[in-house]
Amino acid sequence: MAETKVMSPSEVAEEHQQEAHAPYLLVWLWLAVLTGVEYVYAAKLADFFMILLAGLLVLAGIKAGLVGWYFMHLKFEGKWVYLLIVPAIVLAAILVLALVPDQAMKPMDTDVEETVEFTPAQGTSDRPPGPMVRPAVLWSDSSSRGVA
Numbered sequence: 001m002a003e004t005k006v007m008s009p010s011e012v013a014e015e016h017q018q019e020a021h022a023p024y025l026l027v028w029l030w031l032a033v034l035t036g037v038e039y040v041y042a043a044k045l046a047d048f049f050m051i052l053l054a055g056l057l058v059l060a061g062i063k064a065g066l067v068g069w070y071f072m073h074l075k076f077e078g079k080w081v082y083l084l085i086v087p088a089i090v091l092a093a094i095l096v097l098a099l100v101p102d103q104a105m106k107p108m109d110t111d112v113e114e115t116v117e118f119t120p121a122q123g124t125s126d127r128p129p130g131p132m133v134r135p136a137v138l139w140s141d142s143s144s145r146g147v148a
Contacts, residue, residue: 027070034063 038059045052068074
């Protein structure tokens with residue numbers, strides 16, 4: 001049977017004192033600053049996708065760590081909680097790797113352009129208003145192209 005640790009009133013007061021002084025406002029401020037950094041970073045490096053993606057993932061990891069450490073009180077947990085992270089990381093890796101073939105084998109028609117035929121309405125001129133070329137779509141969802 002598991003034993004319950006009985007804490008003295010001074011130990012309880014000390015634990016509450018530590019938790020009461022958690023720097024929530026300071027952590028929130030850091031999260032807001034990092035969000036601003038992400039915005040500026042994304043605006044400046046929009047043309048360099050892989051660098052942009054890597055930097056945003058690092059910043060998102062830092063923000064997630066701050067939220068978990070302070071707002072989810074992982075700072076006060078025992079070391080056994082970190083053992084739960086390992087299966088979660090393994091499962092996340094399996095899920096990501098399971099979706100890689102779907103993305104890698106997806107057909108892409110980026111070089112093809114569709115030409116739309118112009119049919120004048122009754123009572124209008126026979127001349128089309130200009131070239132009507134619709135760029136090829138990168139997905140195969142017919143509802144997004146207006147096809148019923």
